[in-house]
Each structure stands twice: as C-alpha cells, then as structure tokens.
Amino acid sequence: MPVYHRLGELPSKRHKIYRKPNGELYAEELMGNMGFIGPASLLYHLRRPTAVRAIRCVKELKYEAAPSEPLRHRHFRTKRLEQTGDIFADRIPLLFNNDVSLSIVRPLSETSDFYRNAQGDEIIYVSEGTGVLESIFGNLPFTDGDYLVIPRGILHRYRFTSTQCALLIIESAGYVRTPKRYRNEYGQLMESSPYSERDIRCPQDLQSKDEKGDFKLLVKKENRITEMMLASHPFDVIGWDGYYYPWAINIRDFEPRVGRFHLPPPTHQTFESDGFVICSFCPRPFDFDPEAVPAPYTHSNVMSDEVLYYANSEFMSRKGIEYGSITLHPDGLAHGPQPGRTEASIGQKQTNELAVMVDTFRGLHVSREAADIEDRDYYLSWLES
Ligand SMILES: [Fe+2]
Numbered sequence: 001m002p003v004y005h006r007l008g009e010l011p012s013k014r015h016k017i018y019r020k021p022n023g024e025l026y027a028e029e030l031m032g033n034m035g036f037i038g039p040a041s042l043l044y045h046l047r048r049p050t051a052v053r054a055i056r057c058v059k060e061l062k063y064e065a066a067p068s069e070p071l072r073h074r075h076f077r078t079k080r081l082e083q084t085g086d087i088f089a090d091r092i093p094l095l096f097n098n099d100v101s102l103s104i105v106r107p108l109s110e111t112s113d114f115y116r117n118a119q120g121d122e123i124i125y126v127s128e129g130t131g132v133l134e135s136i137f138g139n140l141p142f143t144d145g146d147y148l149v150i151p152r153g154i155l156h157r158y159r160f161t162s163t164q165c166a167l168l169i170i171e172s173a174g175y176v177r178t179p180k181r182y183r184n185e186y187g188q189l190m191e192s193s194p195y196s197e198r199d200i201r202c203p204q205d206l207q208s209k210d211e212k213g214d215f216k217l218l219v220k221k222e223n224r225i226t227e228m229m230l231a232s233h234p235f236d237v238i239g240w241d242g243y244y245y246p247w248a249i250n251i252r253d254f255e256p257r258v259g260r261f262h263l264p265p266p267t268h269q270t271f272e273s274d275g276f277v278i279c280s281f282c283p284r285p286f287d288f289d290p291e292a293v294p295a296p297y298t299h300s301n302v303m304s305d306e307v308l309y310y311a312n313s314e315f316m317s318r319k320g321i322e323y324g325s326i327t328l329h330p331d332g333l334a335h336g337p338q339p340g341r342t343e344a345s346i347g348q349k350q351t352n353e354l355a356v357m358v359d360t361f362r363g364l365h366v367s368r369e370a371a372d373i374e375d376r377d378y379y380l381s382w383l384e385s
Helices: 341-345 368-372
Strands: 005-008 027-032 040-045 052-060 074-077 092-096 100-105 114-117 121-128 131-135 138-142 146-150 156-160 166-172 212-221 224-232 237-242 247-250 269-272 276-281 305-310 325-329 355-360
Touching: 092 325, 092 368, 100 355, 131 146, 138 146, 138 247, 146 269
Parallel strands: 114 212
Antiparallel strands: 005 237, 027 040, 040 237, 052 224, 074 325, 092 100, 100 166, 114 156, 121 146, 121 166, 131 138, 131 156, 146 247, 212 224, 269 276, 276 355, 305 325, 305 355
C-alpha cells in the first residue's frame, strides 16, 4: 500500500506491554505478506483473533473451463447472469488462469457473515451500488466506479445502502500495487502519475466491538470456502498502524492522459500485479491534432490476452457491446475498431467511455458460466456487412 496509515489507540512502541483498563493485555497481531518483510500492519485486539469454536467446509468453488473451442475473439454479456445469493460464496467465475481470475456477483441480499480471502488479493470494481466495506481496519464507504483493493487475509464484509449492486471481482495471486513507474525511489506517486495519494481513500471510523458469541467467518483457500465460528466479534481492534489495509480509488479520479495523436493503453494503467495489469478507460477529450485518428489502430497483443469490462455502453472503437459486456481478445489474433468505427472517430472531440481493462501475460481460460452467456458471432463483427 502506498502510504502509512494509523487509526485508534496505539502503544508508544511495538511489542511492549499494552493493557486494557481492566489490566488484561491487548492481543497484538502482525498482518503482512511475504513473511515478515512485505507490507504489514500491527493491530491491537480486545480478544485473541485465534479463538475459533468450530470449523467446517461449506463449499468447493469450481473454476471449470468450458470445452475447448477454436481460438477466436469472444464477447460475454454479463447482464444475462442471474442474481446470486451470497456475495462471497456465489461469485460467478468467467475468466481465469493461475495469476488472476475475473468473476461477477450481483448479490440478492446483504449478509452479516465475515469473509477473508486467503489465496488472493481482491480488486473489486463497483459497477453498481453504494455502501460500506467494513473491515478490522475500519470502515471504507464506497460508491459506483470505485476500485476496492483488499489485500489477502483481511477480514471484511459489505454493508449496502443501495438495493442493486454489481461487482466485478478481479482476484490476484500476486500483491496488487500502484504501477512502479508512477512511484519515485521513495515510494511516493510522482507528479506525472495519473493519480496521487490524495485520490486514495483509506479506512476511517474504526469500530471496536466488545462482544462474545458466535460469529461466522468464511475463509477462501485452495478454491474452497471454510466456515469458521469465531468466539468473539472480529471487529474488536482498538488501534492499528502500518501499510497493509484495504483502500479505494474511484475510476473517475484517474486523470486520463491525452496527446496530439493516439496514446497506447499503458497510458491508462491503474494497477499492476504479477502476470497482469489493470487499466481504466475514462471519459476524456480525444487526441487534438486536426489529422489525428482518435480510434486505436489495429493491434496484435502478442504474449498477452486482453479483457475489457464495459462499465457503460459506450466504447469508441467497438460496436455491439452493452453495459456489462466483457470482451476477450486473445493472443494469436489481431483486433481493432470494427468497420466504420475508425472513420466515425475522426473529428470527434471527446469520448464518454468507461471501461476496465485487464491484460494478462498468460492465456486465460473461459469458464462454463461465461460460455453460457457468450455472443457467439462476435468474432464475425469485423467483416464488412
Ligand atoms: Fe486492444
């Protein structure tokens, strides 16, 4: 995480005696990745976070590839997916490899259950919905267009203030971070970065619940959900500090770059991880030379599969897509504007497109669920009619 943050009450030194008013010790917990050398935070609990009453397996999560089909461009209409019951256990996987997976969830209702992903970091793109991401680090209000970055291991749950909600879940095996080329050698986002620390929202309003009882925690590990019955309310942290916590940035706070002539997709990069990057295509003026061609040139994404999630129904180079569409342009084929789109872009002054791109460096599998909502003629859409 880019910046040091702290909330609540802390002892003056790490690992020193720190007692409650009744004389008992607070339970100090280090949470960080890569052993003891990665980004980490120290938390102080009212009770031991290790106290578990019961454990049982509740669900195997299936990442099943659809039967193999000829290589082609693909288009999936996620609006056709049903609403599902549980925001954590009923996510619908669409595309995946060993580095990253993309899922969609439209939960029918809120759950009071807690959740921890112990196998990946999560970047949640809030396509629709408002609410609060509650975690042991405090509350993080969210709205549509937010990216919620939840590093692995962080116990959390969602509270919605809207009736409709649609989330794109990008789950990463690697640690999700700001692109290295945006940071100076001291870790600060540079003046040339398309967003700054000021755009990044950190948890606030730390709640410290002092409650014993049964509290259900769902833990995802090895593509399985294990239910753990905790012996006390997990939001019992009275203070924490460090670099490891959930954070948010809204896609509209990404400041798009524009040139005299077309700038390539890395201009739109928002996050990096291992094996993939995430870019944001935001409303912006088009390239400003009178002879500029605003639509992108045809390109072959060699050694990369390109995924686009269309967060609204407009995209300058594409036709036939709708809000919620996902296109997959795999390595092995060229892609670019469909017939008429390049010509139509000339002279246009701006675009209102809003899209999230995930470029993976290894090939993606298409799930059975994605194949069920596929627009199977998409690969023909570059033919002159
Ligand atoms: Fe592309």
